[in-house]
Amino acid sequence: MRLSRFFLPVLKETPSDAEIISHQLMLRAGMIRQQSAGIYTWLPLGWKVLQKIEQIVREEQNRAGAVEMLMPTLQSADLWRESGRYDDYGQEMLRITDRKKRDMLYGPTNEEMITDIFRSYCRSYKDVPKLLYHIQWKFRDEIRPRFGVMRGREFLMKDTYSFDTDEAAARKSYNRMFIAYLNTFTRLGLKAVPMRADTGPIGGDLSHEFIVLAETGESEVFCHADLVEMGAPGASVDFDGDLQPLVDQRTALYAATEEMHDPAAFAAVPKHRQLSARGIEVGHIFNFGTKYSEPMKANLTHPDGQDRPVHMGSYGVGVSRLFGAIIEAHHDEKGCIWPDSVAPFDLGIINMRAGDGACDSACDGAYASLVAAGLDPLYDDTDNRAGAKFATADLIGLPYQLVVGPRGLKEGKVEVKIRRSGETHELSLEDAVARLAAKDFANG
């Protein structure tokens, strides 16, 4: 993409109503635009990143055996009356009336709808296990939206729902999501630690929040430092095998958010391994048994001929929130520093002197070669000054910059800059293109 054709409204100054760094950078880099409190337009650059995040979430769900579908944003109030949540949900639920005066709502979540879908097709224990998910926009009319996209009213969420015969089987579904989440967040360049979450009136031990550690996190968290360094199981995991040992390994050590914190248990962690930090919740997995299946009569006929409510769980990932979380974890004073996996473009090509024959032809050639190699470069072909181009490239955080200027070209050299480390490599145009195409700079 040529920058002259792209739509990239960057701001030199920080808008005054953005408090946290991710919000400020998203506005300055022309990634989002606020349309109303907690409601944002995703401008082209932000939309590209959001789609990349979404795709990684999707791939890891699929790998874990979940099946994608898409439920609507608008729901009928009837289903919610059936579960009893229509009145319970309160002001957070955006209620709408259609022309026939039917009560509708903009879905804040989809337990009722998926339960309804499941019960209308599945009757037998032979129909489970099932893991169904969708990635859809949700709306929660928060009392106070804040932190930009991290706490919006409209947000993109991946939610998976599991259906199993009983508690033991449900745990296996739970474990799949647990491991899938670890892999997902690692691919997004995040260190996420699973922490025991409050299970509320349901009880049991099957609820975890996945917390990304970031200095600007909204809540305080406490955990054993080993958990942070443990890393993800990776793509080689056999999701059909026994995942319990992998889960146990990560739930044995102490980890808790403020609400669940137990100072005495934390004190038992070796002193030098005690980690207290700030965190952002990016995922929440929850087994809720028959909470919805019972009132909504989603029953399975078991081998003994008896009908029993299906055991369910739900597994959420805040996709749009992850956007903010990634910036919180990856930025410096100049701007964003995207992990390669979600960068809006694979690299930037900076033509230091647009209009200069040598620079133009070198850049055009490099651009064509890199595109041919399957990369997606952003080619700054504008006639701005060098400084402005560098500032923009650093702000939007492309991982690599190919800098082509008249001075270097005279020596037959161009420059490749690694955004994260700031280090630069001077080399020939051919070498630069070849190494970029081979992703040779990814490991330093």
Add this chain to the structure above:
RNA sequence: CGGGGCGUAGCGCAGCCUGGUAGCGCAUCUGGUUUGGGACCAGAGGGUCGCAAGUUCGAAUCUUGCCGCCCCGACCA
């Protein structure tokens, strides 16, 4: 919802206290000089001062009401 704050040009702000027909920086446009880390000079355009009432000869400025947005708290992916 409790507490605090802010709405003045696209963005960031001053002016308001002490009423007198709106200003600065950036951005934009034109011309020229420039060109390796957000250039310089000269000129130009752009504002129902959030909205509505009220006080006054006169309101961005004072009063009241409403709307919008932000921050802290309680709540949440």
